[in-house]
Amino acid sequence: MIELDEAARKAIDNARALTVIMLEQGWGTVHVVSSEGEYFLARESGHCDPLAPAAQVAAAPVAAAPVAPAAVPATEIKAPHIATVVSLAAVGTVVAAGQALATLRVLDTVSEVVAPVAGTIAGHGAAVGDLAEFGTVLVRLQPQP
């Protein structure tokens, strides 16, 4: 049996948690740089990539034969941990990738949940004042076509 040191165990723990978040959010890649280290996780293909949406669009052939666009399902943006919902972007708001979708509070500390991709707020899954548990849908984001 391999004896892992504390740092290695923590790194595996973090990677595991990131994988869960990546799968739940439907992201194709996750790239996190923190004081504990750098993590890069990627799926093989077929998923939205928050790091390179522009590149994918640019690479698409401009003169492609017109096809009926498939309905892109709205992305569910979920609470990353238990927290009280302080504010939610209004339905219909157009947001850029990285823009705040919701503010959450834990004790007296407030943090933002940001859009992984550009899009429009299609609906809410929680209300301001709710105690949102981990995984609770905060908003549904319709990605920009």
Added chain:
Amino acid sequence: MALRRLFVANRGEIALRIVRAAQALNIETVVAVSEADKDSAAARLADRSVVLGPPSAAKSYLDPRLVVHAARETGCDGLHPGYGFLSERAILPRLCAQNGIAFVGPEPDVIEGLGDKIQARTMARAAGVPLVPGCDEIATAADARREGDRIGYPVLIKAAAGGGGRGMVIANNADEAEAGFQRASAEAVAAFGDGTLFMERFVPQARHVEVQLMGDGNGRVIHFGERDCSVQRRYQKLIEEAPCAAMPDHLRQQLHASAVALAASVNYRNAGTCEFLFDVLRQEFYFIEVNARIQVEHPVSEMISGFDLVQEQLRIAGGAGLSLAQDQVSLSGHAIECRINAEDTLRDFLPSPGRITRWSAPEGEGIRLDSHMSEGAMIPPFYDSMVGKLIVHAATRDAAIDKLDAALAEFHVEGIATTIGLHREIINHPDFRANTIHTRWLEQVLLPARQAEKAA
């Protein structure tokens, strides 16, 4: 003002145990879970459960801010930390106090003081509790000889900056102490760049004994006897008994008095355990540390006292004093607990998570099972591997061993590897029956013999 709604900040069997104790006292319960424990037995039994975060303990059970926020926002007026996780982190009671929640445990300053090895030794010395005889600084070979003679052999000479056995020597007489000083000092300089050494008495045959305490926070402390937890592997307890049958009565009384004196000296509140090393050859005991929480092995003390320690914890946290006096604590018979872990004992105790396909547990008078498991339950790979504790109580130690053996034989678990088979081998070993074991017995005697047998 008794507690009205309790937040359970733990998982596994102890979360279930706490929910049941609260329900017996008509206290509502909210259980905190990670994503992996949403369907746990405690979550199902509680009035409410809330998902703190993902399976990673660091992002759920180990985040004190998430825990206290969830407790406050679910309207809880009390919080039980269980054991492990945040139970001995002073930040938890501090955040509780700031948010008007009663912490089921001692004051944060007491947790911090007892959690610091040096401070805890100072407190113990001040309360008249015996410490391992030793000397903090050995500067020369002559010091080693003089202090070794004073302390009594064998002695352990150790690098102050040490760890991992480097710069560590056992000396059986004055000549060995002198030679050992030279070697340990050289090793310590080479390994740590610091040749400072200390010396303490080496206990070749030690038993781990501990006293169960309960305090009201105003200097009143009572005890529920002692436990013997000498069956250990890598400092993890596997089997615990109450009382310590290897200890004579006059020492037992001194042991209890020492533990109570230390806890009373810091106005200890709620449940705690004072741990000691019992030197069998010299018939002396020395302070190790205080665990400022309920312990895994508390059921053996409950079995011999007939008293529910977790319910008493909740009453005290709700503002009540101790519900009984020392002379109302009556201990009888002998109790033994086995920790059933999901581990493969033949593969170096490798954790064996997975789904339980069969769970057929023993029942009967004097048999208690504290477990959150059942057929079809899933053991997630993220946490410790304990799936339950089997506890038996009988009139004598021999009768308790027989009862435990029969109960273990009836305990059928499939789908995962468990330590059930190993427990039967331990308790039927002549050394365990004769009660001549010590803290390194399992690793030095039983496991090597077992390994050799399997290899043959």
